[in-house]
Structures are given as structure tokens and as C-alpha cells.
Amino acid sequence: MHNTVTIRPATRTDAGPLIAVLAEAFHEGPLADWLIPDPADRRTVYYRYFKDAFHHGLEHGQVHTTSDQYAVAIWYPRLEPSPTNAHQRLAALEAIAGPYAPKFALLEEMFEAFRPDEPHHYLAYLAVDPTRQSRGIGAALLADQHRRLDQLGLPAYLEASNMRNRRLYLRHGYTAGPTIVLPTDGPIIWRMWRGAPTSGGRTSFPRTRRRRRSL
Template sequence: MFKTRIDLTVRQATADDVPALLPVLAQAFSTGTVAEWAVPEPADRLDVFTGYFQFMLTLGLRHGRVDTTDDLTGAAIWYRRDETPPPHPDHLYGLEEATGPYAPKFLLLDAMFEARHPRLPHAYLAYIGVNPALQSRGVGSALLAHAHKALDAENLPAYLEASNPRNRNLYARHGYDAGPPMQPTSSGPPFWPMWRGQLNGGVRSSFLPPNPYYRRPR
């Protein structure tokens, strides 16, 4: 069983919350194998991910939904996706500007995720992060449970990419099924596409077949 903090209130974030949420997401994502691959220079990692999430929070507030906890210790950025991705003409330029000399790897990840993305209506969990000092205490599960309650009321599926086995196992406990891993390069970190299907007769549908337009890098 996963632990969900019942003492936390989850609400929709606003622009006023960005100064508090930015360091939470930057610190949560600037460690681990993905961060080491994307930004090989350790001294640059926190600055790069701070710029990256400044941009991603702006996009999330503008085009999606950002959830946070009442104590601002965690955040999740969600989007609604239809059969085709929504056009964001400023996305690639903003991503390059935010990540500077490390942009090629961030753009490679972005292209890989888009190529593998399911082509049917669903909710997309683009990012979820918790203050590193408070991880493994149910904050992430509270954010997930809040979103899933609304999605289940619509019987809408959800999709995400897990960046390590620990997170993959957490999402599995919340009803997600993992597909075959994908890598941006042969030496890059693996990511697991994960699908939380609709309920049919009390049984949740299993993971989608691979996107026919996706080809794994050689």
C-alpha cells in the first residue's frame, strides 16, 4: 500500500506560488541519473533546472494545470491531451533559452516523449516533484490521489513517463501500467511510459500498445 497524507490540502496553484514552488521542483529534479545525463557539469545543474522549471511552471499555468499542497512542499503539472498535441509555438525557443548550452539534450528528451505519446484523449502528468527533505512521506501520493479522483469521475485515462524504478513502482501502486522503456540515446537513461487506463466494469484497462509512429533510437 502507498501512503497518502490525509492532513494535506491539494489545490490549484497560481502565479503567486511560483517563487515557492520553483526551488521545490528544481531541487527535486536536479539530482539522479537523468540530471547527470542532461547536465554533466555538477556545478551547473541547479541553475539549469531552476531556469527550466521557471519556464515549465509558466507553461503549466498558461496551458495546463498546476496542483500544489497547502504547505507548498510539492507540485504537479498536468495537461489535457487530445489525439494531437496542442500547438505551443514558443515552446522550443523557450526551452533553448531556459537551458542554454544544455538545450540539445532537453530537446532530445522532448522529441522522444512526444514521439511515444499516446494519440487519444487523456490527462498527461508532465512533472511531479516534492521537496527533497520531505520525500517518501506521502506528499506525492496526495497530489496523485487528488488528480485521480477528478479523472476517475470523468473516467479519463492518464499518462506519464517514469524516470527511475523507484518512481515507476510508486506510480504502479497508483494504478499505472508500465510499457517497454525508452532511451534518448544508447547511453542515455531509461524512461518508462506509464498508462492509467479507464475503468470498465470495475477493472482498469491495461497499458496501450506502442505508438505506431515511435521508433526506438539505434
């Protein structure tokens, strides 16, 4: 079905609809339950968090959407190490998430610590409006970026936070690497890798070298 989906770069004028899509698509699931147990608080905090994520993606990454604004993907080229200002980010998370900031900071720190060093593009978020899921829209967004990456000879990397998403990415050429287990009864996160094309197939999941914790 995804041949009928029109994909285009997102702009600031898409902010309202796409931030809502992100917040709604990620509202349910084991990671959301761990980050913010209270669903009412979660809705408020998630809108602020994904507003920040959307605008950060526009400034530093690649944001794609569909003509009807029912889906969004935020990618980041990770072609070389990109140091972050840990104290600045922690302050931003405290403003966004209030008392829930420590878990958000821990999550982002864990993701950064286990991210591959090998040059790749990182899929930070793929979200489809819950009323439009299972129609091939997410697959279309993936395929669109995968074509570009194959032309560039680059791999893709992401973290899947539930089994449904893990199965989706496995169907689209990703392999699962070592997991991340979040502390304090947190959920399992599956690290996923779609290797660069080679004459013999695709490059394998790179060896994990955990970075030092910084926050």
C-alpha cells in the same frame, strides 16, 4: 497519511517556492546526470527550465500544490492532438539551457513521439521537496487527480525516469508499457499508464505508434 494533506490549485503567487521545489526534486538522478553532467550548471539551468514549465502549466494545464507549498503536480489534458511549434520551442530551449539545449530538445521530442494518441491526462511533473519526501504527500497529489479522472472516465499517462518513481506509480495503479531508451548512453525511461475505469477493471496500455521526429 495523505488524508491530512490539503491540496489546492496553484497560482502565480506560488511561483517562487514551487519552482524551487521542482528544481530541487529533479536535481539528482540518472536523467539529470545525462542532461547536465555538471551539478553547478544543472542548478542554474534547472531553475530556468522549471520556471518555464511552471508558468506553461498554469497557462495550458492544471497545477496543484499543497497548503504548505512543499509539493507540486503539473498535469495536461491530452484529449486531442496538440501540435507544437517545434522551431519556437527549440529557440526557447536554447535560451533556457544554452549548450545543453540539444539534449533537452531530444528528450522532449522523444517524449512527444511516444505519447499515446488515446485521450488522457498527462502528468508532466510531480515534485515533493526532498526534505518532505516519503510522507505520503506525492501520493496525496496523485490520489486527488485520480479521483477527478475516474469521475471523468479518463486514463492518466506519465514517464518515470528512475526505478524509485516507477515503483511509486506501480503502487498507485499504473502499469508499465514499452520503455524509451535515450541515445548517447542516456537512461531508460519507463512509460506508465493508469487506465480508465471499466466494468472489468481498467483499460490496458494503448498500442504505441511512434510519431515522426520534428525537431
